[in-house]
Amino acid sequence: xxxxxxxxxxxxxxxxxxxxxxxxxxxxxxxxxxxxxxxxxxxxxxxxxxxxxxxxxxxxxxxxxxxxxxxxxxxxxxxxxxxxxxxxxxxxxxxxxxxxxxxxxxxxxxxxxxxxxxxxxxxxxxxxxxxxxxxxxxxx
Numbered sequence: 703x704x705x706x707x708x709x710x711x712x713x714x715x716x717x718x719x720x721x722x723x724x725x726x727x728x729x730x731x732x733x734x735x736x737x738x739x740x741x742x743x744x745x746x747x748x749x750x751x752x753x754x755x756x757x758x759x760x761x762x763x764x765x766x767x768x769x770x771x772x773x774x775x776x777x778x779x780x781x782x783x784x785x786x787x788x789x790x791x792x793x794x795x796x797x798x799x800x801x802x803x804x805x806x807x808x809x810x811x812x813x814x815x816x817x818x819x820x821x822x823x824x825x826x827x828x829x830x831x832x833x834x835x836x837x838x839x840x841x842x
Contacts, residue, residue: 733770735761768802775806779816786819793826 741759749757778787787807791800804822811818 733766771799771802772806772810775803776810779807779810779814779818782818784816784818786821788821788823791822791824793824 739761741761742763743759744754744757747760747763789800789804789807791797804820807818807820
């Protein structure tokens with residue numbers, strides 16, 4: 703778990719001047735989106751018709767997410783150097799992000815003439831399973 707890079711902080715209560723909040727690690731770049739951030743009007747984007755009635759505004763544009771994913775990939779490649787990297791995807795919700803991150807890692811390594819050894823695996827988790835008054839996490 704030596705991943706450095708980016709974070710998106712959507713919690714307004716975690717302000718940089720809040721003495722109870724932890725400062726970001728050195729070299730970490732954060733994009734802070736306040737709870738009351740108005741986002742962007744839908745007219746600025748091509749919204750699929752089947753989402754049109756369900757959305758009011760766009761909070762984080764797709765391009766920003768893709769840019770931050772690429773930056774995270776670059777930070778991973780730089781931090782791990784020539785070490786083998788084991789990548790674990792939590793199914794099912796994390797698959798698209800995982801796919802984009804792995805593609806970016808491979809592209810960055812390829813364009814920097816590095817040889818990276820990637821081991822890719824998948825895990826399914828099930829939470830909120832109540833077993834005799836205690837909550838557990840099942841690894842399936």
